[in-house]
Amino acid sequence: MAARSRGSGPQAAAAKLKGAGNELFQHGRYGEAVGRYSEAIGRLQESGAKWPEELSVLFSNRAACYLKIGNCSDCIKDCTASLELVPFALKPLIRRAAAYEALERYRQAFVDYRTATQVDGSVQAAQDGMNRMRKVLMEKDGNNWRDNLPPLPSVPVAFQHNWRPNAPGNTGTGKTTMQQNGDVTASSSLEQAKTLKEAGNVLVKKGEHRKAAEKYTASLHLNSKECTTYTNRALCYLNLKQYHEAVQDCTAALCLDPKNLKAFYRRAQARKELKDYKGSVADLQEMLKLEPSNLAGQRLLNEVQKLAR
Structure with a gap:
């Protein structure tokens, strides 16, 4: 009896309507799909029960x-309704950014695209946007x-690198990748971070700085305590x-x-380009205190x- 009741309840009815909406969407019948998703949302909201993940997906669809x-x-x-139910979900973030962009609300679009890259730096649509x-x-x-x-x-760490573009519904549970996969140990994550960093190094040598930055970003998601990964990505950002x-x-x-030393020098380079000459000089002076004979630092200091003046 209980199983039959669940099967005929609002959640089951909403799931059926959602499936119909998905099929209509795939055939390009977007207006009709809106109707199915709206019916599904109504069923869940009228039930009075809390269905945050299901509703989030329906609003996003x-x-x-x-x-x-x-x-x-x-x-x-x-x-916005979807994100209020499941914060930092990737699909509604990117869809809202695209809508802001179409309306020429570029500042809001940048914030959403930027937030999406913090959630998962490997998503090309977010990086490009x-x-x-x-x-x-x-x-x-x-x-x-x-x-x-x-x-x-x-973006809290618990929400980073959870969402995958092809995951059905893209809802997740708010757990980190490591928590979701019990067989992934801390040591294997560090190894993976090292592998991604080395892949970035190879791309830098080829001059492919944008792809290298993506590798470093993915590495930092797994190990945010690796200093050289930050300075390496900074080098990419300078070139970009x-x-x-x-x-x-x-x-x-x-x-x-x-x-x-690299962090002081590269920050000085970036600040010079931003016309923050005072900050650039301060960085180079700190660098030369640590290594007075550094010729590159001396030359850049004179230039700045x-x-x-």
């Missing part, structure tokens, strides 16, 4: 339909474009002209190793001091 038919405002509303928005905002607002951004949320990100990575490296 309906948002995908709205995005396809150009109803960006309703797409944003549904993605963030880079597009950065370019647009730099053209629009100049070098100080970041000053006009809405607050950037900090992502100077703010380079500064952030060098600062993270210096928190782990306050005497790291001339610019500062």
Whole structure:
């Protein structure tokens, strides 16, 4: 009896409607799919029970339909509802970012794309979107474009690297990858982080800095205490002209190793490009205190001091 009751309850009815919506979506019948997802949402909400993960997926799916038919405002509303139920879910983050971008709300789009890269740095759509928005905002607002951004949320570690683009529903449980897979030990994660870092090093030597940065990002998801991974990614960001990100990575490296010469030098390079000459000089002076004979540091210091005048 209990099994029959569950099978005929609101959750089962919603699942059936969701399946019908998915099929309609796959055939490009987006308006009809909206109707099925809306019915499913209504069934769950009317039941009075709490179905956060199921509702989050349904709102995200309906948002995908709205995005396809150009109803960006309703797409944003549904993605926001989805994220309120399951914070930092990847699909609604990227869909909302795309809708913001279509509406030329580039600052909000950048924040969502950037947040998505913090959740999972391997998702190319998020990386590409963030880079597009950065370019647009730099053209629009100049070098100080970041000053006009809405607050950037900090993604808790528990939500990082959980979401996979092809995972059904993309809901997850809020557990880390290591918690989800009991057979993955801390040592194997460190080994994987090392392998990813070495892959990044190979790509740097080939001049493929964007791909290398992605490898370093994936490595840092597994081991955020490796100083050289931050300085290596900072080098990539310098070559990609992502100077703010380079500064952030060098600062993270210096928190782990306050005497790291590469971190001081690369942060000085980035600050020079950002026209923060005072900060650049301070970094180089600290570096030369540690290694007075460093010729590269001396040359850059002379160059920045001339610019500062």
